[in-house]
Amino acid sequence: MTKQVHFGGRPVWVEVSLRAITKNLDTVRRHVGPRLEILAVVKSNAYGLGAVPVTKALERAGANRFGVTCSNEGLELRQAGVRKPILVLTGFWPGEEKRFIDKRLTPTVTRVDDVRLLERAARAARVKSKLRFHLKINTGMNRLGILPSELAAFANALADCRHLQLEGTLTHFASAEDFSARQTDDQEHLFRECLERMHALGISPGIVHMANSGAICARPSTWADMIRPGAILYGYYQSFDPPRKGQEVRDQLPLEPSLSMRARIITLRDLPPGQPVGYGARFTTERPSRIAVINAGYADGIMRQRTNRGCALVRGRRVPLVGAISMDLTTLDVTDVPGVALGDIVTIYGKDGNAEIKVSDVAREIGTVTSDLLCALGRRVPRYYL
């Protein structure tokens, strides 16, 4: 028996709770105290949840600054009316400097030569007040940032720049999600040495910041003047492995997940034992089975690694995902759900009755980080803001 039903729009959607996000901001603020600035990381479309609505809600709720990846992301926020400072965390591409000045975006300097480019652009634009920038120091991540050994060269370059002001100095941790990683201690130690060296060279580092979600949760010594939460604002830990023996987990915060992803059953199919399901026949029924089809696949954010792995919720029960996740469709075994019907809501992430599937649970299940799954949410999936 096969039943099929049609809806007005493709029945898959994401619900984003802005209330949960602002509540998480409050939780973080209470955790670190009122003295510190909070730079909310809203890069990559606010981790897939929608840059403009999320940033505006956070701005109203008192976040002090925002962090994005590139000037395009900053521009989108300015065009939407976001007024607070926006730090472009991944630096700038030569030629983009004027855009930063025009749109009041704060660049991050990641190479000594960057200051010369910024100075030239600020001079040409005849800026009235100095162009503010942040300096990123590489303390062990080994991706972006000037080396500690380049600080003297940076100081020399800056001495020639009358149109620039160093507003802040940052570093980024490689292993902060592991609350007891030695690497974070080493990076923090080296960063503090760099700050001392800057003072000795006659440069004030300005606002000092290093802590991302993991360090905010577990390492108060890293909070400095400003923190940079991303994942925890959205209600999730990045952590993908269960805590190891001896690993410290006591400083976890009471976060509220902000995302639900749901779809409706568009087809129900009763199959006898021995029937293959989906691409590559990756699943074969072993009993008389009722298979439900939802209109959401890996192009919507259900990762293909979940093939024959993991669950969704139907009528408050966990049901297994069976067969290959395809681009647009996913199949579930709903044999054990009494009364299951066409049009029933399938919860991919979120709560249904007493059951819940968190994005971070799925991240752990398939061995990735929460933000990987959030950023995978497809563009074609409508987001509704609650």
Ligand SMILES: Cc1ncc(COP(=O)(O)O)c(C=O)c1O
């Ligand atoms: C420089 C920087 N700071 C802070 C964050 C926020 O990280 P998290 O989402 O772990 O809080 C990121 C995210 O990757 C980042 O690149």
